[in-house]
Amino acid sequence: MRGIFLNIHSTAKVMLVLMLGLAVSAHALEIESVYETEIFTSEEFAHKRATTVGLDIDRGTFDIAIGEASVECPEDNFPKFKVLRIGINSYWLPNSVDAEDKMYSATVIYTINCDVARTSSSK
Amino acid sequence: MLLSNKISVVSIISWMLLIVSHFIFVVPVSADTDRKAIMKYRQLWMEIKGQHNQAIRLLVKYQMAPNQLISHAETLAEMSDDMLFLFPPGSLGGGSRALPTIWDNNGKITRDFIMQTEIMRGESEKLVAIARAGNYKTIKKQLFTYASKACRGCHMRYRGED
Numbered sequence: 468m469r470g471i472f473l474n475i476h477s478t479a480k481v482m483l484v485l486m487l488g489l490a491v492s493a494h495a496l497e498i499e500s501v502y503e504t505e506i507f508t509s510e511e512f513a514h515k516r517a518t519t520v521g522l523d524i525d526r527g528t529f530d531i532a533i534g535e536a537s538v539e540c541p542e543d544n545f546p547k548f549k550v551l552r553i554g555i556n557s558y559w560l561p562n563s564v565d566a567e568d569k570m571y572s573a574t575v576i577y578t579i580n581c582d583v584a585r586t587s588s589s590k
Numbered sequence: 591m592l593l594s595n596k597i598s599v600v601s602i603i604s605w606m607l608l609i610v611s612h613f614i615f616v617v618p619v620s621a622d623t624d625r626k627a628i629m630k631y632r633q634l635w636m637e638i639k640g641q642h643n644q645a646i647r648l649l650v651k652y653q654m655a656p657n658q659l660i661s662h663a664e665t666l667a668e669m670s671d672d673m674l675f676l677f678p679p680g681s682l683g684g685g686s687r688a689l690p691t692i693w694d695n696n697g698k699i700t701r702d703f704i705m706q707t708e709i710m711r712g713e714s715e716k717l718v719a720i721a722r723a724g725n726y727k728t729i730k731k732q733l734f735t736y737a738s739k740a741c742r743g744c745h746m747r748y749r750g751e752d
Contacts, residue, residue: 534734537742538647541640544745 498539498579502531506570510555517573521550524577540581547580629686632676642666650730663721667714673707687749710740
């Protein structure tokens with residue numbers, strides 16, 4: 468009898484922890500986003516620009532990322548940003564003749580972590 | 591004293607008590623009700639504004655309904671004029687995250703807060719112009735610039751955590 472009681476008790480505890488976990492995760496939002504830089508004449512320039520942007524994103528000072536977080540999670544004053552990777556794109560523009568004319572941009576892939584569901588009376 | 595005189599004295603006292611009680615009880619309750627009502631309205635207003643932002647975001651993402659997009663941007667521009675109405679003196683506390691720094695010591699909205707509403711107006715007007723031009727990439731960029739400078743710019747300075 469005591470064993471059954473203990474089992475019920477521990478099951479209830481597990482359920483409670485799971486429910487709390489669900490409740491917490493329902494409030495958090497993670498969005499993966501991409502910022503593409505301007506087009507440059509070399510891969511190196513594109514990468515340099517992406518590195519600067521990436522640092523601003525990580526610091527939470529990049530306007531575009533901040534704005535996106537504000538739209539997705541307007542209730543959260545302090546969303547968090549993390550750069551995942553930087554990619555390089557190459558372009559053959561319409562007037563390109565040979566490989567010398569190739570142009571490059573960089574894409575900065577980052578995540579926004581923010582809180583979506585504060586209390587509704589929070590303004 | 592005659593009975594009619596007694597009645598009139600009681601009547602005058604009753605009226606005086608009624609008038610005094612009006613000022614003691616009715617006026618403060620009414621002011622508090624107004625404050626709560628404007629705070630509730632402000633909460634709804636902010637939610638509606640957020641939904642216009644999200645509607646634009648969605649339309650840009652799926653590159654659809656450019657006319658709807660313009661309407662949402664125009665509404666955001668018009669809504670920026672409401673900001674000063676939404677923050678009457680003393681409309682804080684009771685679940686509101688508004689910070690007292692919105693007002694000066696005399697209960698007037700600070701010049702800095704007014705400037706923030708002007709930024710909101712300017713950035714939302716830019717959004718309308720860009721939406722009318724119809725380039726989804728630049729609309730997205732301006733939406734995020736607007737949200738960063740106008741929305742978050744204000745929240746970081748005038749909205750507390752709880």
